[in-house]
Amino acid sequence: MKDIPEKFLRKEMPDLPDLNEGEVVRHFMHLAQKNFAGDTNFYPLGSCTMKYNPKSSEEISRLPGFARINPYQSEDTTQGIMELLCQMEHLLCEICGMDAFTLQPAAGAQGELTGALIAKAYHQSLGRPRKRVIIPDSAHGTNPASATIGGYEAVEVKSNRAGCVDLNALKEIMNEDVALVMITNPNTLGLFEKDILEIARIVHDAGALLYLDGANLNALLGICRPGDMGFDILHLNLHKTFGAPHGGGGPGSGPVGVKKGLIPFLPVPLIKEENGKFSWDYSRPHSIGKLHSFYGNIGVIIKAYCYLRMLGKEGLRKVSENAIINANYLRVKLREHYRVPYDKTCMHEFVISAERRKELGVRALDIAKRLLDFGFHAPTVYFPLIVNEAIMIEPTETESKETLDGFIEAMSKIAREAEETPEILKKAPHSMPVKRVDEVRAARELRVRK
Ligand SMILES: *Cc1c(COP(=O)(O)O)cnc(C)c1O
Numbered sequence: 436m437k438d439i440p441e442k443f444l445r446k447e448m449p450d451l452p453d454l455n456e457g458e459v460v461r462h463f464m465h466l467a468q469k470n471f472a473g474d475t476n477f478y479p480l481g482s483c484t485m486k487y488n489p490k491s492s493e494e495i496s497r498l499p500g501f502a503r504i505n506p507y508q509s510e511d512t513t514q515g516i517m518e519l520l521c522q523m524e525h526l527l528c529e530i531c532g533m534d535a536f537t538l539q540p541a542a543g544a545q546g547e548l549t550g551a552l553i554a555k556a557y558h559q560s561l562g563r564p565r566k567r568v569i570i571p572d573s574a575h576g577t578n579p580a581s582a583t584i585g586g587y588e589a590v591e592v593k594s595n596r597a598g599c600v601d602l603n604a605l606k607e608i609m610n611e612d613v614a615l616v617m618i619t620n621p622n623t624l625g626l627f628e629k630d631i632l633e634i635a636r637i638v639h640d641a642g643a644l645l646y647l648d649g650a651n652l653n654a655l656l657g658i659c660r661p662g663d664m665g666f667d668i669l670h671l672n673l674h675k676t677f678g679a680p681h682g683g684g685g686p687g688s689g690p691v692g693v694k695k696g697l698i699p700f701l702p703v704p705l706i707k708e709e710n711g712k713f714s715w716d717y718s719r720p721h722s723i724g725k726l727h728s729f730y731g732n733i734g735v736i737i738k739a740y741c742y743l744r745m746l747g748k749e750g751l752r753k754v755s756e757n758a759i760i761n762a763n764y765l766r767v768k769l770r771e772h773y774r775v776p777y778d779k780t781c782m783h784e785f786v787i788s789a790e791r792r793k794e795l796g797v798r799a800l801d802i803a804k805r806l807l808d809f810g811f812h813a814p815t816v817y818f819p820l821i822v823n824e825a826i827m828i829e830p831t832e833t834e835s836k837e838t839l840d841g842f843i844e845a846m847s848k849i850a851r852e853a854e855e856t857p858e859i860l861k862k863a864p865h866s867m868p869v870k871r872v873d874e875v876r877a878a879r880e881l882r883v884r885k
Pocket residue numbers: 482483541542543544545575577619648650651672687689
């Protein structure tokens with residue numbers, strides 16, 4: 436006590452709540468029940484892939500052998516986890532058709548930054564630094580942000596009427612200044628970029644590198660490989676595609692894969708395997724350095740590893756096939772009630788527009804909020820930016836037909852309400868503990884307690 440100056444010492448006992456254990460437990464249980472979660476409700480958040488995350492992977496990641504190791508332990512006491520990480524890198528290489536992976540980045544966005552820095556190191560190594568990164572207008576907002584943080588100028592390329600990258604527009608802006616072209620495939624409209632081989636040719640002819648935002652790889656697993664499409668660098672989101680939970684700010688994991696020529700630039704350390712012994716390799720003179728402490732969020736990687744081993748090759752392909760058929764089922768059913776601006780066979784997600792309801796005073800946000808009253812989490816709204824009043828829906832492969840049918844019914848009821856009783860939608864949600872909030876103010880003046 437004598438280390439704390441007298442003026443900071445309390446004179447009276449603090450006014451702590453006087454509660455017994457049972458009351459405290461109930462308080463927290465009730466708070467937890469106010470949450471909307473993938474474990475309680477259908478959560479069709481486009482681009483975010485809120486699928487069911489197996490509880491068995493959760494259990495395994497908490498085994499003492501994983502949970503109680505410390506990154507400062509010596510290598511000879513961590514051979515097991517290093518072997519698992521090394522195997523994980525091999526699995527991801529095989530799934531993606533890439534030559535090496537780093538598991539260090541902690542999120543998709545950090546993977547993008549890693550990719551941008553690798554591209555920078557690559558062009559510098561050739562003695563011709565470049566200034567620009569080209570990104571489609573339908574891209575996730577993190578793409579231009581990562582390019583900018585990586586020291587580049589982000590340049591937009593337009594989509595064509597079919598919702599894909601406009602090849603002529605791309606050709607026009609490709610030049611010796613372009614370091615990297617970042618493509619999302621399938622793109623955020625849920626459409627496969629059919630001209631991807633041609634895009635790769637245009638990019639490589641100009642001496643630039645091709646980057647895949649692979650956050651949503653769950654449409655491609657076991658069907659086709661980004662490495663075969665000409666991508667030089669990519670990131671994955673283990674916390675979306677590979678069954679590790681996300682939301683609430685993380686943790687996540689955004690591994691980055693590269694083709695052979697880019698391996699020297701990967702962040703340090705890499706795992707080295709020699710005669711069945713694993714070690715951390717820091718002696719990599721061309722590396723871009725460190726992106727994260729130690730080797731990333733290992734707990735997340737363990738869960739994703741369990742998911743991969745549990746499903747195997749056949750299982751992974753089924754993940755994508757079911758994600759695709761679920762999305763197409765919803766798209767075809769919902770187009771009876773909503774406009775689908777790019778209405779063709781989609782991959783794992785699709786975008787509808789609430790624009791027709793705007794003259795009734797009803798916006799995408801109102802529809803999203805009303806869904807909560809029917810027990811469904813709101814889909815992603817107002818993204819991608821190229822669709823007016825966008826509502827982006829991703830059912831994922833883990834939902835049953837009954838759940839999808841329930842969602843279709845709720846959406847058709849809401850379409851009817853928009854015509855007949857729009858005021859119900861404007862004030863939704865009615866059944867949640869928190870009613871309609873001022874979203875802009877909520878973001879700018881963050882107050883998480885009363
Ligand atoms: C989620 C997502 C990202 C960003 O990933 P984070 O882990 O949230 O940083 C990037 N691109 C796309 C297409 C995404 O869906």
